[in-house]
Amino acid sequence: MVESKDDEVLRGVEQEKAAEPLDLEPKNADPFLEKAPPASSPTAVVDGGIKGWIVAFGGFCCLFASTGWIYSIGVLQDYYQENQYKSLSPSTIAWTQSLETGLVWFVGLPVGLLFSRYGARPLLIVGTLFHIFGLMMLSLSKQYYQVVLSQGLCSPIGAGLLYNTAVFAAPPWFGTKRALGMGIVLLGASVGSIITPILVENVLADLGFPWAVRIMAFLLTAMKIIGILTVESRYPLNPTRIPLSxxxxxxxxxxxxxxxxxxxxxxxxxxxxxxxxxxxxxxxxxxxxxxxxxxxxxxxxxxxxxxxxxxxxxxxxxxxxxxxxxxxxxxxxxxxxxxxxxxxxxxxxxxxxxxxxxxxxxxxxxxxxxxxxxxxxxxxxxxxxxxxxxxxxxxxxxxxxxxxxxxxxxxxxxxxxxxxxxxxxxxxxxxxxxxxxxxxxxxxxx
Missing domain, CATH: 1.20.1250.20 (MFS general substrate transporter like domains)
Known part of the structure; x- marks a missing residue:
């Protein structure tokens, strides 16, 4: 029996389809996960080389400027108790410190949700603005509720954006040395926790409270700018909204x-x-x-x-x-x-x-x-x-x-x-x- 020309074409198409690999991906796959590399892919395990260490250094600077400042509030607490807020109990003043510390980590989830969509730089810029604005408002504060708003709310929100973004950006750059990479980033908090309180105490003694806070804001901004220029995500941005699932x-x-x-x-x-x-x-x-x-x-x-x-x-x-x-x-x-x-x-x-x-x-x-x-x-x-x-x-x-x-x-x-x-x-x-x-x-x- 002789095949027609149409039969031959149809048979060729069927053979081509049979040779193609099967698409086993579910049609309703989670769009948030579609662009993510599998665990065995090179981007999941390969060290980022010199770029990774640059990101780690930028993260170091971000943490120096954010959580390094947080550790200086022990100096501020002592100053408040001895000066303009000595009528308040130490416990009342200490709540600002607890609020400031907790908020840095509390904003971790929204930063994590935004990081995959927008990357590191926008979050670092917004964090820098919040942190600077909070410190400038602190330098103008006359009433304790103003200290709570500036030092206890505005400034730590900015510090939280800086801290979490830097910490989230680092791990993918260190395939086999993730713990060391995180250690270098978090080293910024340790170094900042030593240097920043000393600077605050000395500037307070020479210039008084308002200018001491302003000068610290300017000095820490230099570290933040380094972070903005060097910290970035290793993966392409995923504009898809992260589902609740x-x-x-x-x-x-x-x-x-x-x-x-x-x-x-x-x-x-x-x-x-x-x-x-x-x-x-x-x-x-x-x-x-x-x-x-x-x-x-x-x-x-x-x-x-x-x-x-x-x-x-x-x-x-x-x-x-x-x-x-x-x-x-x-x-x-x-x-x-x-x-x-x-x-x-x-x-x-x-x-x-x-x-x-x-x-x-x-x-x-x-x-x-x-x-x-x-x-x-x-x-x-x-x-x-x-x-x-x-x-x-x-x-x-x-x-x-x-x-x-x-x-x-x-x-x-x-x-x-x-x-x-x-x-x-x-x-x-x-x-x-x-x-x-x-x-x-x-x-x-x-």
Whole structure:
């Protein structure tokens, strides 16, 4: 039987279709995930080279200017209590500090949602404007409610945009060295926490409050400009609106949920020693005011190698492994060293040990998120969720510790036990996450 010409053409088309690979992608795939590279793609695992280190340096500058400033508010609190707001209780003034600290992390989720759509630069520019405007308004503040609005709300929103954008941009540039990359970015907060308070205190002494705040705003703006010019996302922008299902689906992964839960008790306790070790040293031990003033600089100075050494170990021996051990060591140092600190020497040793160990926790906690995430373009969203969850205990942790201190008539052992138990609970939960990720084999690089 002879085939017609039309039959031959039809048969050729059918053969071509049969040779084509099948399209197995679902037609209703989540548009937010369509442009994301798979976990096995080069962009998900390959180091970014010199560009990655430039982004890390820009992130360093952003954190120096944002969270570095946050650490200087201890100087401002002392200034307020001794000068224009001395009629207010220290507790009332301290709420501005807690609000300022918590808001930096509270804006993490909206920044994570916006980062994938608009990239780093617009967020850094807006953050810089908010931060500068807040500081300028602080320099003009006469009433305490104005301080709350400028220093407690406007400025930390800008600092949160800078902090979160820099932290979200860094991980994709470091395929095999993510923990180290995060450590370098967060090193900016440690260096800023040492230099900025010293600058604030000296400028306050020479120029008074209004001009001290304005000069600090100008100096920090230079660091922010470097960040604006150097920090950028590694992935192409995804203009698609992130659906609610992407957020909900994140919580359907048990290992992410447990690691997120592990961060809650840690962030409850992180800033308690920072706020109370100086008071404890002066009131319970009798340390001189001059010597006690060096405790926080010592703590922050040891936090600089703390940003790097644990992250290097984490990239080599496993991020869950090192994070769990670090949290366990923090609990031991608090329960065994801080509680037993009845002399100047022991308090100084505690400040150094705590500063080193706690310096490693934020970069390790942040590096765990891309470590357990298959779709790397969802990392900003997940980090934002982690920071949002962390902000609530961060805001209320210090007031709770203050209430415990008041209930015990100024005795610190309750605050110290509270801090140590929270750190131990965090270590246990990170240990559970480690088993979920890498199994029970102790030698596994998890």
């Amino acid at each position: 992407a957020i909900i689906n994140t919580f359907k992964e048990p290992i992410f949920d447990v690691s997120l839960l592990a961060a809650v008790p840690a962030w409850f306790a992180v800033f308690i020693p920072y706020n109370f070790m100086l008071v404890q040293a002066r009131t319970n031990i009798g340390m001189s005011k001059n010597l006690a003033g060096y405790l926080l600089p010592i703590c922050n100075a040891f936090g600089i190698p703390g940003r790097i050494v644990p992250t290097l170990l984490a990239d080599r021996y496993g991020r869950f492994n090192v994070t769990t051990i670090i949290m366990l060591l923090i609990a031991v140092v608090v329960l065994a060293c801080w509680i037993c600190a009845h002399s100047n020497a022991v308090v100084i040793v505690f400040a150094a040990l705590y500063g080193f160990l706690i310096g490693g926790y934020p970069p390790l906690a942040a590096a765990l998120v891309p470590h357990i995430t298959k779709n790397q373009q969802t990392v900003p969203l997940r980090l934002g969720l982690q920071f949002l969850v962390a902000s609530v205990p961060m805001i209320v942790g210090n007031p709770i510790a203050g209430a415990i201190l008041k209930a015990q008539n100024g005795k610190f052992w309750g605050v110290q036990v509270f801090t140590g138990v929270l750190m131990f609970a965090s270590a246990v939960l990170y240990g559970v996450s480690r088993v979920m990720f890498g199994g029970w084999k102790l030698s596994a690089k998890a």
